[in-house]
Amino acid sequence: MLRALVERGEGVVTRRAVVEVVPEWVLWDACRGGWLLRVLPGVYVDAALARGERGSSAEERSRRLSPAPAGLSGAAARDPLDAPAFLRLEPLTRRRAALAYADGRAALSCLTALDVWGLRRQPAGEPVHLDAPRGSGLRPRPHLAVHHRQGFVMGPPQVVSRSGVPVVRLEQALVDAWPLLPAVHRPAPVIRAVNDRLTTPQRVFAALKTVPKLAARAELRTLLDRLDAGCRSPLEIWGHDRVFTGPGMPPFQRQTRIVVGGRTMYLDVWAERERVDFELDGASTHADPRQREIDLRRDALLATAGILVVRFAHRRLVHEVDEVRREVLAILATRRPGP
Structure with missing residues (x-):
């Protein structure tokens, strides 16, 4: 038995x-x-x-x-x-054991919740994180972190079921996990969650407003602003902050959806008036010859619609910022229609 x-x-x-x-x-x-x-x-x-x-x-x-x-x-x-x-x-x-210990009084949260949501694999040495209402009686244990939350309710919308286990909603997990991660690793889960359309910058920002004293809060708010502007990678954020803003730069559109020849494409940095698409090529993805061939075919298709594609490699964007800015302004000047 x-x-x-x-x-x-x-x-x-x-x-x-x-x-x-x-x-x-x-x-x-x-x-x-x-x-x-x-x-x-x-x-x-x-x-x-x-x-x-x-x-x-x-x-x-x-x-x-x-x-x-x-x-x-x-x-x-x-x-x-x-x-x-x-x-x-x-x-x-380990998670099943932690939830058995909680006996219905807590949900997986923070870094553990990010793993359940498929955004970051939790290393074996990190504790399991649980959120529980104040007064639940649950105590933290070695390798088990229990966060007692005022007003926390074990049910929607604060707690949902994912992969058969109770877990805090994604936006709250992203906000609560932010200060627990090393600074260099903080943006990745947020960017991936938005790119995978699991959430939106606005929904994460709404969760952030409920935690006014969050450590490194300003950095998370800046990231959400960049994602809301259309940036979808650390390189695009770098370009937004250091290359494609400032004197002389037009109001670019980011990750603009366009259909040419029955094919749907997304333009990294789109100058609509000048019909120029600036593509920011990552250090790893675009080193693949097969990806290079795909890019060339894509650029040729866009040319049939009168769109000029200009590609900047990761190295140039990061190490030749001033030169890249000058090139962008010069290209835009030649593409502007006359009076």
């Missing part, structure tokens, strides 16, 4: 669920025998799911477990937490 419970929970079971169907001593026997590990208070997992446990003998696994106390009543609360076992779990099992 105990094994059936563990299988039903995909390797995770709680003490509460166990004692509803079998005596508690069955649970302790499973721990002494080494096939169950206690990873959080009242939460146990199949030892085969913990890295380093597979292949160990029952006796070796048993030696790593704390002995059960003499009395069964309240035993789980008195057992020391086996934090290393929780850390050795695979990410999906």
Whole structure:
């Protein structure tokens, strides 16, 4: 019966669920025998799911477990937490264990939520993050961060189900995770979320307004402004800030959709009056000869519609800013219609 419970929970079971169907001593026997590990208070997992446990003998696994106390009543609360076992779990099992510990009182959040949303893979060493209402009684544990939020409700719109687990809405996860990431890695999840059309800059900004004291808030607001202007990559943001703004520059359109010959294309930096498309070629993508051939065919098709395509390589945009600016202004001057 105990094994059936563990299988039903995909390797995770709680003490509460166990004692509803079998005596508690069955649970302790499973721990002494080494096939169950206690990873959080009242939460146990199949030892085969913990890295380093597979292949160990029952006796070796048993030696790593704390002995059960003499009395069964309240035993789980008195057992020391086996934090290393929780850390050795695979990410999906670790999240299931954390949610089992929360028992419906919390949702995956912050960096863990970004992983669930498919925007950033969470490294094994980072803690699982949970958001819970104030007064929920949930306590943080080693490798488990619990954020108590005033006014937090375990339901829409604050919490949604994704991949079968409760997770905070995307915009809140992006805002809350922002100060937890190294500065160089902060923009990527936000940019990807907007590019994949999972959200919009306006919706993320609305979530940002609810956290007025967020660390590095100004940087996130600037990024959202650039995304709202149409920038869709760090290179486009660089170009927006340092090349395609300032004296003499027209009001460019960014990521403009255009259809030529039945093909839909998006123009990086579009000067509509002059009919010039400035393409910003990344350092890696456009080094591929196949991509180069695709670009040439695209540029030729745009030429049939009277559109001049000018490409700037990553190296020039970053290291020859003044020269690129002069070239842009000169090209635009030759393309402007006469009086």
